[in-house]
Amino acid sequence: MTKEFLSSRFSMMDMGEADVILGIRIKHESNEIEIFQSHYIEKVLKKFNYFDCTLVGTPIDTSEKLMPNNDQAVSQLEYSRVIGCLMYAKTCTRPDNAFAVAKLCKYTSNLGTQHWQAIQRILKYLKKTMDYSLTYTGEGAIYWASKKQTCITGLIVESEFMALAAAVKEADWLRNLIIEILLWSKPITPISIRCDSAATLAKAYR
Numbered sequence: 001m002t003k004e005f006l007s008s009r010f011s012m013m014d015m016g017e018a019d020v021i022l023g024i025r026i027k028h029e030s031n032e033i034e035i036f037q038s039h040y041i042e043k044v045l046k047k048f049n050y051f052d053c054t055l056v057g058t059p060i061d062t063s064e065k066l067m068p069n070n071d072q073a074v075s076q077l078e079y080s081r082v083i084g085c086l087m088y089a090k091t092c093t094r095p096d097n098a099f100a101v102a103k104l105c106k107y108t109s110n111l112g113t114q115h116w117q118a119i120q121r122i123l124k125y126l127k128k129t130m131d132y133s134l135t136y137t138g139e140g141a142i143y144w145a146s147k148k149q150t151c152i153t154g155l156i157v158e159s160e161f162m163a164l165a166a167a168v169k170e171a172d173w174l175r176n177l178i179i180e181i182l183l184w185s186k187p188i189t190p191i192s193i194r195c196d197s198a199a200t201l202a203k204a205y206r
Contacts, residue, residue, distance in 0.1 A: 002183060024092050027133075032140075036133035037093045041126050044085045048078075048123065055128035056121055060100040069112030079111050082119055089126070093134050097122060098146055143170060160200040167193050 006012055019026055027034040045051040083105060090097045100122055107115045136142070153159045171191045178184050195201055 032135055032137045034133050034135045035093050037089055038130045041089060041130050045123060045127055048082055050123040053124050053127055056124045059097050059122045059125040066103060066114060066118060069110050071112050074111060074116055080108055083108060086122055157199040160197040161203055164195050164200055164204060
């Protein structure tokens, strides 16, 4: 029904179920969708000569604290290339690398041997976990984000309130999207938003 509705409004061609989109492979099951980038990760590892590297079980060494580089800088261009490839994988199908990649992005303009070793560890971890994937079921997450606040707040409750406001905006956008889908049953039920801060909830209810 959806294809018939869209084809009545737009000029389109039905090419069947997608199996690759923007370097992301898609596997369709009866009630779930699995996405993965093992082919992309293999290509990245070969590009930077890490396909035959030793394997590690975690993307970051928690016992080592990354510090600003005070010695001679190493290849910034190559480091930036690796970071770019890792960021794409992290954004698409590998959120398990999100913290480690975000941490290393801070040192792109002034990196040293320590940072190179840390980024090499992520490549070794990706080699070990190339076949990892994301599986979306009917009730799985469709949006997630982990990022730093873009402005300075004086109180924790203010930071919590800003995060709550961002969640409300996203929920409102998704609700409007559902309303636009004519085949979706109406009326749309209210979207529940949860917050673990009593002070923030009190501020929101004012």
